[in-house]
Amino acid sequence: MKITPDFLQQQWENIAYKDGAYIKLDTPHNLEWYIGYQSISQPTLLIICDNEVTGIESSKSMLVQKRKREIDNRWAITLELLRNEQQDVFCILCCDVIEYSRTAINEEDALKLVINRYRQWSQLLEAQKKGFMSENSQKGLIGELLFLEKRILKSDSELNAVQGWVGADGADQDFMYSDGWYEIKSIGASAITVKISSLEQLNCSDCGELVIFRLDKVSQERLNAFSLNDIINKIYEMLPGEALTLFRSKLMAYGYIDLIEYSENKYICSAIQRYSVNETFPRLTVETVPFQIASLQYDLDIPTLENWKVE
Numbered sequence: 125m126k127i128t129p130d131f132l133q134q135q136w137e138n139i140a141y142k143d144g145a146y147i148k149l150d151t152p153h154n155l156e157w158y159i160g161y162q163s164i165s166q167p168t169l170l171i172i173c174d175n176e177v178t179g180i181e182s183s184k185s186m187l188v189q190k191r192k193r194e195i196d197n198r199w200a201i202t203l204e205l206l207r208n209e210q211q212d213v214f215c216i217l218c219c220d221v222i223e224y225s226r227t228a229i230n231e232e233d234a235l236k237l238v239i240n241r242y243r244q245w246s247q248l249l250e251a252q253k254k255g256f257m258s259e260n261s262q263k264g265l266i267g268e269l270l271f272l273e274k275r276i277l278k279s280d281s282e283l284n285a286v287q288g289w290v291g292a293d294g295a296d297q298d299f300m301y302s303d304g305w306y307e308i309k310s311i312g313a314s315a316i317t318v319k320i321s322s323l324e325q326l327n328c329s330d331c332g333e334l335v336i337f338r339l340d341k342v343s344q345e346r347l348n349a350f351s352l353n354d355i356i357n358k359i360y361e362m363l364p365g366e367a368l369t370l371f372r373s374k375l376m377a378y379g380y381i382d383l384i385e386y387s388e389n390k391y392i393c394s395a396i397q398r399y400s401v402n403e404t405f406p407r408l409t410v411e412t413v414p415f416q417i418a419s420l421q422y423d424l425d426i427p428t429l430e431n432w433k434v435e
Contacts, residue, residue, distance in 0.1 A: 127151055127222050129215040135159055136167055136215075146170055153226055154234040159218065162189075167211060168204040169218045171238065173231055177201050180239050185210055185249040203242070210249065213256055217245050220383060248381050257379055259341070259389060262352050265378060266391060267310030267337040268298055269355045275299070276359070282367040292374035296324040297332065305332035307401070313338045313394045317423040320407070327409035331402045333434065336426070338395040349390035353382065397426070398434040405432050 127149065139145055139160055146160030146168075156172035171177075176199050182188045187204040205214045224241045228234035257265070272289055279285040284301075291298035291308075299306040305328050309318045318336055320326060326334065342349050356375065363371055380386075401407065406429075408422055 127219050129212075129219045132159060132215045132218055133212075149222070151222070153222065154228055154231045155225065155238070157222055162187075162202050162204045166204050166206070167214055168202050169221070171201040171203075173199050173201070173235060175199065175232055175235060177235055177239065180242055183246040183250060186246065213249070216256065216383065216385070217249075220381075221245070244376065244381055247376055248379060256383070256385065261379065262386065262389060263310040263339050263391070264308075265380065266339060266352055266355060267308045267335075268292075269352075269359060270337055270393060270396075271299065271306065271308050271335060273355065273359055273362070275301075276362050282363050283370065286363065286367045286371050286374065289374055292378045294377075296322070297328060304330060307332065307334050309334065309336045310339045311336060313340050316426055318426055319421060319423050321421050322419060323408060323410050323413065323417075326401055326405070326407040327411070328401075331400065334399040334401050334405075334424075336397040336399075337393055338397070339391050339393055342390050342392050344388075344390050346390060346392060349392055351388065351390050352380075352386040353384075354387070356380070356382070399429050399432045400434050401432070 135147060135149075136159060139147060142161045142165045143163060144161065146158040149157040149159060151157065158170035158172070160168055160170065162168040162170075172193075176192075177190055180188055180190075180201070185205070185207050187206055188201070189204070190199060190201045192198070193200055203218075205211065221238055221241045225234045225237035228237055268289070268291065272285065275288070276282050276285045288299050288301045290300045297305040298308045307325055311318055315338075318334075326332075359371065360368065375381075399405070406424065408420065413420070
């Protein structure tokens with residue numbers, strides 16, 4: 125039986141005793157899985173195995189404990205949720221770890237997959253408390269990935285193309301290359317404004333481009349529609365070893381982990397608009413506003429930007 129987040133949530137709710145009680149999950153796997161409560165009202169995932177687990181540590185979101193059971197000399201590993209606001213995503217995490225490790229051929233390989241997946245989730249939850257990207261965040265990432273895909277296709281080096289995706293590492297602009305910088309925005313087909321979220325976003329001495337992707341959510345059956353997972357898998361196929369490894373790490377830094385939920389929303393890109401951001405482009409920067417203004421956001425009126433449009 126395949127485990128789902130809704131199923132796990134229901135099982136947790138069915139446990140009447142909320143202090144040290146567990147129920148076994150009846151699912152084919154090389155590991156034994158239980159869910160329950162390690163302490164009062166703290167959801168916990170319990171793994172029973174023959175091999176000792178190393179390299180799995182607690183985080184701000186989860187307390188990891190392991191012990192050898194006297195009854196049968198097997199190992200018990202518990203992953204206990206510490207942040208109550210993450211209970212919904214904890215169900216997704218538990219489901220994902222179980223399903224991700226299900227394909228292993230033996231217990232040892234299954235434990236390796238569990239540790240690897242847990243580490244990915246730990247990094248994600250440290251950077252993003254909710255653990256799951258909002259629809260707006262998904263659209264924003266899709267726009268950047270569509271731009272990266274085009275850059276890879278025209279670049280002599282896939283690695284250089286991925287290295288230029290500096291926004292994933294927290295830079296002010298999304299992409300930085302020898303030929304200039306690029307700020308990517310994803311908006312709906314009917315939108316007439318685009319939001320600039322900081323004084324630094326268009327603040328660069330070199331000329332760059334504001335690139336707008338017109339993205340709209342559509343039905344699953346729509347022809348040529350694609351999901352976040354679709355575009356990521358497409359880029360995976362385009363990248364060799366080192367570039368692929370770097371791309372994966374940048375996705376993780378962005379807050380992405382390959383969940384089935386990211387295949388549910390489908391989108392269509394109806395247009396791409398490019399604008400040259402030069403010395404005359406209408407923008408607010410640290411140099412052009414009073415120093416007393418520490419930060420601000422503003423909207424650009426797209427129809428009035430025709431003079432800077434790149435054909």
